[in-house]
Amino acid sequence: MTSYVVALEKDVRDFSIVRSMMGDKPLVIWRGASGAINVWLDRCPHRSVRLSAGRNMGGYLEGVYHGWKFDESGKVTQVPALQGRPSEDITATVYSTAVADGFVWASEEECAPSGSAGEPCYPVHIAAPVDQVRLHVDASANHLTPWGIDRTMVYPTGDPVQRRAELSAIRRRLEES
Structure with a gap:
């Protein structure tokens, strides 16, 4: 299975989502109190509400809809409607995660980051499928992540000004073709 860059490490700050x-x-x-970065499906297992609408409380992520608390392993540790008892049989969908070369990587299986050629740059969104974008970019200087079905997020490395200018072109x- 392929591992994908899903964020820049520096953007995942304490108590942020x-x-x-x-x-x-x-x-x-989100970054937990342990310092580890967690990558999960953005869907509460109870009512499918976006977990990103909730709050990062450091040691746990709190869902916005019913206030369920999820620990860093994805387990529900507290359900307010159950007088605060845990519901250990329910978990968030957690992806294998790694941090390397300033990027956050994720995969549905074992996460295996590929090497980078320089400093990470902010991504460029291209409204074209990843297979089409791959034909036009240098694979050794860019990480491509499918963004939906027909869009691609390109995470470049190297000189940010030069790389963004190249990718913008x-x-x-x-997008014109």
Whole structure:
């Protein structure tokens, strides 16, 4: 299984929530009290409300709809409607996660980041399928992540000004055709 870049490590700060995508799957990304970065499906297992609408409380993520508390492993540790008791048989969908070279990587199976050629740059969104974008970008200097069915997020490395200019030109060509 392929591992994808889903965020820049520096953007996942304490007590924050970052939204991203991996293919057609919406993601919620958050840093727990342990310092570990967690990547989960952005859907509460109870009512399918976005977990990213909730709060990162450090040691747990709190759902906005019913206030369920999820620990860093994805388990429900407290359900307010059950007088605060846990519901250990219910968990969030947790993805395998790794942090490498300034990027947050995720996969549905074992996460195996690929190497990077330089400093991570902010991503460029291109409204074209990942297979089409792959034909126009240097694979050694960019990480491509499918963003839905027909869009791609390109995470470049290297000189940010130069890389963004190159990718912006590629984006214009692909989106005009």
